[in-house]
Amino acid sequence: MSFSDKFHLRIPGPTPVPARVMQAMQKPMIGHRSGEASSLYLECSAKLKLVFGTKTDPLLLSSSGTGALEAAVVNTVSPGEEAVVVVTGAFGDRFAKIVQKYGITLHRLDLPWGKACDPDLLASFLRQHPAAKAVFFTYCETSTGVLNPVRELAQSVREHSDALVIADGVSCLGAVPCKMDEWGIDIMVTGSQKALMLPPGLAFAAVSQRAWKQIEQNPTPRFYLDLLAYRKNLEKETTPYTPALSLLYGLAEALAMLEEEGLPRVFARHERLKTMTRAGIKALGLELMTSDADASPTVTSVYGGREKWEAETLRKELRALGVGVAGGQQHLKGKIFRIGHMGYCDELDILTVLSALEIALIKTGVPVELGSGVKAAQEVMLHV
Amino acid sequence: MSFSDKFHLRIPGPTPVPARVMQAMQKPMIGHRSGEASSLYLECSAKLKLVFGTKTDPLLLSSSGTGALEAAVVNTVSPGEEAVVVVTGAFGDRFAKIVQKYGITLHRLDLPWGKACDPDLLASFLRQHPAAKAVFFTYCETSTGVLNPVRELAQSVREHSDALVIADGVSCLGAVPCKMDEWGIDIMVTGSQKALMLPPGLAFAAVSQRAWKQIEQNPTPRFYLDLLAYRKNLEKETTPYTPALSLLYGLAEALAMLEEEGLPRVFARHERLKTMTRAGIKALGLELMTSDADASPTVTSVYGGREKWEAETLRKELRALGVGVAGGQQHLKGKIFRIGHMGYCDELDILTVLSALEIALIKTGVPVELGSGVKAAQEVMLHV
Secondary structure, three states: OOHHHHHHEOOOOOOOHHHHHHHHHOOOOOOOOOOHHHHHHHHHHHHHHHOOOOOOOOOEEEOHHHHHHHHHHHHOOOOOOOEEEEEEHHHHHHHHHHHOOOOOEEEEOOOOOOOOOOOOHHHHHHHOOOOOEEEEEOOOEEEOOEEEOHHHHHHHHHHHHOOOEEEEEOOOOOOOOOOOOHOOEEEEEEEEEOOOOOOOOEEEEEHHHHHHHHHHOOOOOOOOOOOHHHHHHHHHHOOOOOOOHHHHHHHHHHHHHHHHHHHHHHHHHHHHHHHHHHHHHOOOOEEEEEOOOOOOOOOEEEEEOOOOOHHHHHHHHHHOOEEEEEEOOOOOOOEEEEEEOOOOOHHHHHHHHHHHHHHHHHOOOOOOOOOOOHHHHHHHHHHO | OOOOOOEEEOOOOOOOOOOHHHHHHOOOOOOOOOOOHHHHHHHHHHHHHHHHOOOOEEEEEEHHHHHHHHHHHOOOOOOOOOOEEEEOOHHHHHHHHHHHHHHOOOOOOOOOOOOOOHHHHHHHHHHOOEEEEEEEEEEEOOOOOOOOOOHHHHHHHHHOOOOEEEEEEEEEOOOEOOOOHHHOOOEEEEEOOOOOOOOOHHHHEEEEEHHHHEEEEEHOOOOOOOOOHOOOOOOOOOOOOOOHHHHHHHHHHHHHHHHHHHHHHHHHHHHHHHHHHHHHHHHHHOOEOOOOOEEEEEEEEOOOOOOOOHHHHHHHHHHHHHEEEEEOOOOOOOOOOEEEEOOOHHHHHHHHHHHHHHHHHOOOOOOOOOOHHHHHHHHHHHOO
16 A cells, blocks of 8 residues: 555656745735735845846746746747747647747747757758747756757857747756856746746746847737736836745745755756666666656656556556656657656655556566666665 | 734735645645546636636636736737726726737726726717627726626626626635626636635636637637636646646635635625724724725725825834735825735624724824724624
8 A cells, every 4th residue: 555645746747845845835925015025036036046047037927837938939029020949849849839829930940759959950950040039949858858958059049040049947947057147048937846846836037138128129919928027026026916925935945945955966966866767767678768968857758658568557557556657748648657856856766766666567567677776776876 | 012923914915824725735746637636626616616606617727816817808809809998996907908918999998996887887888889899897996995796787788789798806706796607797707815715826717608709719829828728628627737736725625615604604704894894994084985885895995195194104003013904006005005804804803903903093193082993893793
């Protein structure tokens, strides 16, 4: 049996929320225009700067990550203008869908799901589309576990185009380095329910001076997602609309936790979690979806479907054991499962998942040596 | 002195969150596509139907109330089409701003702030604007404490126009009766942080069959706020984007509380809180902003500024005593203060506010008889 409240949530978001953060969210409500609320916004904004690697104040939106993706589109490019979207999976595809919805001319650079985008490939694509006003790509592609080389991609855009560089960091910011100012990224967005260890409901967007100029001139109608309103209100130490206060309380605490651990250590932990997970999966003879070079420190995709076992059956077995992993999206449905290892996740959590996975594999009739996946991960833990 | 964590938040939202709801929000995260999450959406949706007075499933948006206001506009009327907006205060004005932002031809029916809209006046205004595709108005106008007669306004629209009837119930739904199906309201929206006793971050929209037809044909680009995406996903027992899960846990609990008390009793309680507040204010010789007929059961506005005392000074004194009331918005800034009495608010809370108000008035040099406001409210409590 397994206690239902001991469920090990190892999907790539929503991720588990630490008790400290849960507790912080219990504070009583306050007026959203009060001095107390202003202090909260400023505290969160200041600490978020380090996560984004920027000197500008990240803006706080009360929405899912998709709200921030849409904000990044509607604020920068207007109908009839051109945009390049790099699609390495379902969330690149979402950027493309938003771009199309708004009547923006879409130049779509599709890559095989599971592969990162090569900066040279983007460069040559940009040479074919010199009029693009913005280039959109994902940092971590949640649907495959690919980490795109955003630094190099940004450099490539800057060298070959005047387009804004816009990145979706929803499923990795806070777990991987980000120096958006230094790397030349114009807009970086993220959400609360991934590496930031919060429930869903908040999204963030940090915007460069260069992007603001384009945003100021963009006539696309927008209201709730109008970033200019967020900037104007942040100058007055407030938000344009009532923000999700309890999540902001939690955010301040989660950011304090990241500060205490120290961002370099946080990033190293996620690297270790990735390496442990991959070592375990390999030792069990399962097929990883991404190469070592392309793999994200936050989520690992594993191929099923082609062996004797089926990804969805395996997920059900894992669920019965008290471990939740995600399935595949779109054409990968039933073909892969995904292990989330970001945010409030440590080494023992990975050993737990791997040990449960071994049981689940045996139960679904896949012959694996019990303990072999765990052992491989332990070796990483001890020696890397 | 006053304990800072005993602060009596009596603004018209965010409102205090009951301990039960706080506790419910502490549940661990779950996958937003899991069966558990589906049960949660369905439970909330079923209970919300009673609050809205509809047989359709209210849609769950993760945004502030303004997100839902914008959704009501962009989904129904397209650029170049006409809309009527009844403006009885700052939130009617917000509807008008959204309508203008989207290039919709605005016919604005302005009323003096503090007065409700007369259904006959709306009827004659509609005769001048027969091409309007939708009529927007607020149920409770938060900025003044006016409750518009939405039932009669809806009837007026239905008799004189084919326009959709769209109402903003953000600061009253859950505290006042709403029978949107019976009254002929096509879209009703509300938010979490008012009478529903939750932190901000969730908004809701219930939509009539008649409105869906117009929405299906509306070409206005929209993505995060596209109600069709919410309807399609609700049919699959899910939401299009990751919802604010912790707030949904809280919502289920808050709706259970409303069910236990019984909606007729909830409405009667709010009526009593209004009558007590108004009796107390009158007994203290202060001027109410609205007539008894136009007054909302959820918020009461009181004129300052014209006497020896000043609304903002009074608010500061109240704050020092541990009571938070709201100031005026737009041209009413510094001229009124507003007492919120909705959601998790009972009779003793009103006596507390009034007793603190008496102290604050004395401290700001306004001669009032101590206890006289409290007494008038107690009389209501005992005899009405």
